[in-house]
Each structure stands twice: as structure tokens, then as C-alpha cells.
Amino acid sequence: MSQLSDAAKELLNRPLPAWATTVRQDGSLHNTVVWVAVDGDEVVINTAVGRAKERHLSQDGRVSVSVLDPDDAFHWVSVSGEAKLETEGADAVIDALAKKYLGQDTYPYRQEGEVRLTVRITPDHVLYSAGG
Template identity: 50%
Template sequence: MLTESDIALLKGKEFAIIGTNSQEKGPQLTPVWIDTDGTNVIFNTSKGRVKHRNILADPNITICIVDSANPYHWISISGVAEMTEEGADAHIDFLAKKYLDQESYPYRGPGEVRVIVKVRPTSRASS
């Protein structure tokens, strides 16, 4: 479902805004670093954060990415999220290299458990 243009935007350094659903407070929006494997949209978080708790309760999320070079070009992808700890530490280091040009993620807290979130697109919109 991802187009070549979508993949190029996801592989760039754009930030994404993800929307998850909180049963207590309604929609919750969070900026995240973004990635793709060509099929899924991928981001990384820590166990226990609000977005992690929201996805556990309701895995349906929406992601919006705006092209900073042309803010009239954007994509919105909705889908179902799956989470795994496997490879999550290496993935957050990959994202730190991509976004910060640092070899490892500098904001890791003691005892923090990282999680990869893969979103399988079920619908998309773009400009």
C-alpha cells in the first residue's frame, strides 16, 4: 500500500505525528522519529510510555508525515500496530544515527526497555 513517494518520505529525516487512542482522555498525538521496511511504517518507543499503553489497549493508529521541503505534500497512514522488543535497542540506535548523527541513542534511561512499533497500513491519504 505504501507508494515509492511514501517510502522516500519515511526514509528521510521527517518527523511524524502519531495518533493513538486513550480510553480515558481520547486521541493522543505524539511526534516521533519514523522509518519503514517498505511495507510497514516503523517507530520506536519505551515500554510504559503513554503511546505504548494506548497501543496495548487499542492497536489502531494514524500517522501523519509532512514534507518539510514542501509542506503541501503530506501523507496520512492508518493501520494496526504490532510491538516487539526484539531488535528495538539496535533500531533506536539506527534512528539516532539517522536523526542526530550519533552512533547510539543518547537519551536512554536506566532500565528502559525499548519497543519497535510496526504499523501495517490499512488506508492512506496524501496531497
């Protein structure tokens, strides 16, 4: 297991779009833009049941999440590890992410009947560049 440095956490905690890479059933890679947070030493993203990330992670828990500082292309962090999916508290997580990224108290794009999932990533590998 690799640890997130304070500087890596600081970058991940900024309201910057991240991208998550999951593994499709055929072994090919799938990238999506995500909102990201840090909870202790875990990286957290959120999705909904039935979406590609949930389907892929249910089959293969390997995931990578990366963030690039738009002000410095050499300041970035990439975290890879094993994902754990949780439904409990997932609505609160997406609402917190909506507050971080949109300044709104609740997630405005929730679909009726949608079941949210928190994806908790325990870092196995952390790559961090402080930039130039």
C-alpha cells in the first residue's frame, strides 16, 4: 500500500475534474471524468448502479484516478488501487461532491430511482509530480 502525501491530498481536494480508469470485461480500459475527494487515506469517487464504472468495478476492482492542475501541466497526481463499492452514505457523498464542484447543497442530476455508490480506493500506487 502506498500513502498519499499531504501535497497529493491537497491537489485531490481542489475542485478539479479527475478521470477514472476502470477495466472492461474484455480487458480493455475505460476512462471517465469524475469528481473526486479524499477521506483519510482513501480516494473517493461516486457513481450509480448500472453505470459502466459500477459494472466494471464489480467484475474487476482495479481502478486509477488522476488529477492534473490546469495551471501547471507538470503538477499532477495519479492513484491506483483496489476499489470498494458502498451504497451506505453514497447520497451524502455525491451531495458533498456537488457542494465542492458546483457550490450546490444537493446533487442536481439525480435520476428518479437512482441508487448511488461510493467508490473507495485504497492506494496501492501513488505517483505525484509537484510541477515546475
